[in-house]
Amino acid sequence: QVRLQESGPALVKPSETLSLICTVSAGSMTNNGYYWGWIRQPPGKGLEWIGSISYSGSTSYIPSLESRVTISLDTSKKWFSLDLTSVTAADTAVYYCARHTGTVTRMRWFDPWGQGTLVTVSS
Amino acid sequence: QSVLTQPPSVSGAPGQRVIISCTGSSSNIGAGYDVHWYQHLPGTVPKLLIYGNTNRPSGVPDRFSGSKSGTSASLAITGLQAEDEADYYCQSYDSSLGGYVFGTGTKVSVL
Numbered sequence: 001q002v003r004l005q006e007s008g009p010a011l012v013k014p015s016e017t018l019s020l021i022c023t024v025s026a027g028s029m030t031n032n033g034y035y036w037g038w039i040r041q042p043p044g045k046g047l048e049w050i051g052s053i054s055y056s057g058s059t060s061y062i063p064s065l066e067s068r069v070t071i072s073l074d075t076s077k078k079w080f081s082l083d084l085t086s087v088t089a090a091d092t093a094v095y096y097c098a099r100h101t102g103t104v105t106r107m108r109w110f111d112p113w114g115q116g117t118l119v120t121v122s123s
Numbered sequence: 124q125s126v127l128t129q130p131p132s133v134s135g136a137p138g139q140r141v142i143i144s145c146t147g148s149s150s151n152i153g154a155g156y157d158v159h160w161y162q163h164l165p166g167t168v169p170k171l172l173i174y175g176n177t178n179r180p181s182g183v184p185d186r187f188s189g190s191k192s193g194t195s196a197s198l199a200i201t202g203l204q205a206e207d208e209a210d211y212y213c214q215s216y217d218s219s220l221g222g223y224v225f226g227t228g229t230k231v232s233v234l
Binding site for chain 2: 026037039046047048049052060062063096098101104106107108109110111112113114115116
């Protein structure tokens with residue numbers, strides 16, 4: 001049963017870069033049809049998909065964040081990462097990583113999810 | 124602001140049936156994109172309940188069922204239990220936004 005775990009700083013200063021890593025254990029990252037994604041939830045608000053990456057490195061991002069987001073992965077070391085540049089208080093959220101599953105583009109779902117990590121943007 | 128609208132809250136007595144709606148448009152649910160549902164207790168890991176509109180992953184009780192029609196989808200919980208108290212989110216794809224979208228979320232309370 002694949003498990004995911006987020007790690008990274010809990011506090012980031014405004015205008016700096018938020019960097020998180022998701023470690024994948026007990027499963028393969030390279031099965032066809034598996035993408036790997038990031039989702040966030042600001043305090044008191046709903047879930048927002050940030051972006052996803054395929055095992056081959058193909059990425060897709062939500063257009064509203066595309067200019068600030070980079071997702072990358074290392075399948076041999078079994079992790080994928082999120083970099084979000086020029087952060088503001090509006091980027092304060094619980095950040096989740098998840099396996100983005102399904103063989104048909106645009107039909108995919110998220111399962112399983114990591115525990116989530118709260119990242120606060122503040123000076 | 125999400126393009127998938129859910130009621131903020133629904134409630135029911137133990138054993139009752141509740142239905143959570145997820146209303147979209149012609150650029151998401153109405154365009155034929157699948158709807159998936161998640162259960163989220165704050166502080167815990169979001170859990171996939173329904174994928175591909177109607178399919179339950181192994182381990183999810185058959186008290187949970189999903190349906191889709193037109194520009195909307197629904198999650199039904201029958202035989203409501205205290206452990207079902209949680210937030211529920213639908214998820215699909217929106218071609219106008221160019222990405223995956225989640226619903227606004229519904230808090231289920233067991234009276």
